[in-house]
Amino acid sequence: xxxxxxxxxxxxxxxxxxxxxxxxxxxxxxxxxxxxxxxxxxxxxxxxxxxxxxxxxxxxxxxxxxxxxxxxxxxxxxxxxxxxxxxxxxxxxxxxxxxxxxxxxxxxxxxxxxxxxxxxxxxxxxxxxxxxxxxxxxxxxxxxxxxxxxxxxxxxxxxxxxxxxxxxxxxxxxxxxxxxxxxxxxxxxxxxxxxxxxxxxxxxxxxxxxxxxxxxxxxxxxxxxxxxxxxxxxxxxxx
Numbered sequence: 001x002x003x004x005x006x007x008x009x010x011x012x013x014x015x016x017x018x019x020x021x022x023x024x025x026x027x028x029x030x031x032x033x034x035x036x037x038x039x040x041x042x043x044x045x046x047x048x049x050x051x052x053x054x055x056x057x058x059x060x061x062x063x064x065x066x067x068x069x070x071x072x073x074x075x076x077x078x079x080x081x082x083x084x085x086x087x088x089x090x091x092x093x094x095x096x097x098x099x100x101x102x103x104x105x106x107x108x109x110x111x112x113x114x115x116x117x118x119x120x121x122x123x124x125x126x127x128x129x130x131x132x133x134x135x136x137x138x139x140x141x142x143x144x145x146x147x148x149x150x151x152x153x154x155x156x157x158x159x160x161x162x163x164x165x166x167x168x169x170x171x172x173x174x175x176x177x178x179x180x181x182x183x184x185x186x187x188x189x190x191x192x193x194x195x196x197x198x199x200x201x202x203x204x205x206x207x208x209x210x211x212x213x214x215x216x217x218x219x220x221x222x223x224x225x226x227x228x229x230x231x232x233x234x235x236x237x238x239x
Contacts, residue, residue, distance in 0.1 A: 015097045016090060021112070024090045028066075032077050036068040041119035042127035044094065044112050045157075049131025051099045052106070052186035054138045055193060059092065062134065066091065069130065106183040113175075121175055125157025142188065149184050152177040 016024070025040040027033070038046060043066055050057050068074035078084035101109050112119035132139040143150050152174045155161035165171045 012089065012093050012096055013100070014093055016094050020090055021094075024087070024094075027076075027087055033067060033074065036070060036074045038066050038069055038127060039119075039123060041112055041121075042069070042123040042130075043091075044098070044119075045124035045127030045129075046131040047095050047098050047127075048102075048111070048182060049128045050134065051095070051102050052182060052189060053131065054135045054189045057134045059095075062131075063091065065130065102182075102186050106186045107179065109179055109182060111178065121178075122156055122162060125153040125178070127157075128153050129157050142185070146184070146188070149181045152181050 021040055028037040028039055028043070046062070046065070050062055064072040064075070067076055076084075076087065078087070098109075111121075111124055113121045113124055132143075155165050155174050156171070156178075165174060
């Protein structure tokens with residue numbers, strides 16, 4: 001991972017720069033993690049569910065799933081203690097940034113896919129659904145009582161949902177529905193939050209579809225670009 005410029009004023013409440021977001025994504029795609037880790041888009045969706053959800057989930061519970069979305073068992077092989085501290089700082093700063101944005105004004109939240117189509121909305125929504133596996137019973141009850149709030153994530157974050165969206169051609173509608181849905185969910189849990197710690201997921205989280213190229217694989221169209229930078233950005237909105 002490329003070392004970032006030293007800045008003694010950077011703390012855990014400082015938003016990540018574009019350079020830092022890209023550096024973190026590169027680390028998550030590095031040897032030893034590329035087959036198991038989230039990318040930054042999925043990580044942000046995952047964190048969003050944790051931030052807006054029913055209770056506090058400690059970093060020691062959720063961080064292993066950033067490195068390993070299937071089992072939460074793979075650990076990064078850091079070159080130095082400094083690299084470990086740097087990467088962990090980037091992850092926690094982004095988590096803290098999301099928490100602050102939702103507390104200040106959830107309706108103004110701007111997810112990464114607003115800024116760059118390389119950060120796929122499908123991965124983002126899949127990450128959000130993964131995050132609901134903490135306190136799964138309470139999330140399931142809310143999904144049953146307020147299905148409209150979860151429709152964007154179910155349609156854009158699952159293979160079955162994406163097939164429906166592609167058939168109907170209404171992807172943009174559902175992308176625009178994400179932030180309002182997040183604001184509604186955040187308001188609901190904020191009014192009921194007990195402050196209790198979250199629980200470990202009770203079933204295996206999201207598993208990549210083996211038929212879909214990895215985001216860093218060469219694009220099957222033959223362009224020579226990475227999949228996430230070519231056909232994998234899905235044109236207007238989907239990846």
